[in-house]
Amino acid sequence: MKMTILTLFPEMFDGLFSHSILKQAQDRDVVSFHVVNFREFSKDRHQRVDDYPYGGGGGMVLTPQPLFDAVKHVKEQAKGKSPRVVLLCPQGEPYSQKKAEEFAQEDELILICGHYEGFDERIREHLVTDEVSIGDYVLTGGEIGAMVIADSVTRLQQGALGNETSAVTDSHSTGLLEYPHYTRPAEFEGMKVPDVLLSGHHAKIEAWRRQESLKRTFTRRPDMLSKADLTPKDQAIIDK
Ligand code: ADE
Known part of the structure; x- marks a missing residue:
C-alpha cells in the first residue's frame, strides 16, 4: 500500500516512519510512505500557501492552488487509479x-495535513473524498492525525505485524476491549497471574478471556x- 502525506512540516514524520513496526513494514514492502511538502507546488513567487480570508476575520486560509497541484501530481503517478484523498480536520x-x-x-x-485557520472551501468540495477527525479537540495541524491513520492502517496490512493473529484480537477489531495480558513471572511482589x-x-483460557473482555467493555465502554x-x-x- 502507498500512502502519500501532503504537509508543510515533512520532518515531523521522520521519527514515526523510521522506527518499530512502521519501519519494518516499509522494509518488507508492505507499505511505502511518501511525505511531500506541498509548498513546493506553490506558484506564488514567495512560495506562499496561505492568504487572508475573504470577508475578514482572524487567521490565514490555505489556498487551493498548491494542494490541487500536489494532488494532481500524485494522481498522475497512480496509473489510472484514483486514490482517496483524506483531509485531516476537526x-x-x-x-x-x-x-x-x-x-x-x-x-x-x-492524506492532507492542514495548518493555520483552515482550508479554502473549494479544497473540501472538489479535491477531498473523506474528511477525518481523530477526536473532539483541536490540534495545531493535521500531522498527528495523519500519523494516527498511517499507523493504524499499516498495522492492518498483511505481513505488517510479526504475529498475524494480533491485529484480529485487538481491542476494537472484535467490537470489544481486549482481555488482560500477563507474562512471567507467575508471581511478582505478591501479585499473582490468574491460575487459569x-x-x-x-x-x-478462551472462556476466561472472553469473560474478561466483556467485563472490561461493560465497565469502561458500555x-x-x-x-x-x-x-x-x-x-x-x-x-x-
Ligand atoms: N487538525 C486539527 N485538529 C484535528 C483533529 N481533531 N483531527 C484531525 N485533524 C485535526
Whole structure:
C-alpha cells in the first residue's frame, strides 16, 4: 500500500516512519510512505500557501492552488487509479477502527495535513473524498492525525505485524476491549497471574478471556456493547 502525506512540516514524520513496526513494514514492502511538502507546488513567487480570508476575520486560509497541484501530481503517478484523498480536520468524520479497516483495503491513500485557520472551501468540495477527525479537540495541524491513520492502517496490512493473529484480537477489531495480558513471572511482589492462564487448558483460557473482555467493555465502554456481536452466553455474563 502507498500512502502519500501532503504537509508543510515533512520532518515531523521522520521519527514515526523510521522506527518499530512502521519501519519494518516499509522494509518488507508492505507499505511505502511518501511525505511531500506541498509548498513546493506553490506558484506564488514567495512560495506562499496561505492568504487572508475573504470577508475578514482572524487567521490565514490555505489556498487551493498548491494542494490541487500536489494532488494532481500524485494522481498522475497512480496509473489510472484514483486514490482517496483524506483531509485531516476537526470537522471530519470521527476516526475509528472501522474506518481504519476501510482505508486498509485501499491500494493507495493521499492524506492532507492542514495548518493555520483552515482550508479554502473549494479544497473540501472538489479535491477531498473523506474528511477525518481523530477526536473532539483541536490540534495545531493535521500531522498527528495523519500519523494516527498511517499507523493504524499499516498495522492492518498483511505481513505488517510479526504475529498475524494480533491485529484480529485487538481491542476494537472484535467490537470489544481486549482481555488482560500477563507474562512471567507467575508471581511478582505478591501479585499473582490468574491460575487459569497457567492451567494449560485452552478452552478454559478462551472462556476466561472472553469473560474478561466483556467485563472490561461493560465497565469502561458500555456504548460499544450495543454494537458488538454477542452470544446468549456473553449476554448472561454481562447480566450477572
Ligand atoms: N487538525 C486539527 N485538529 C484535528 C483533529 N481533531 N483531527 C484531525 N485533524 C485535526
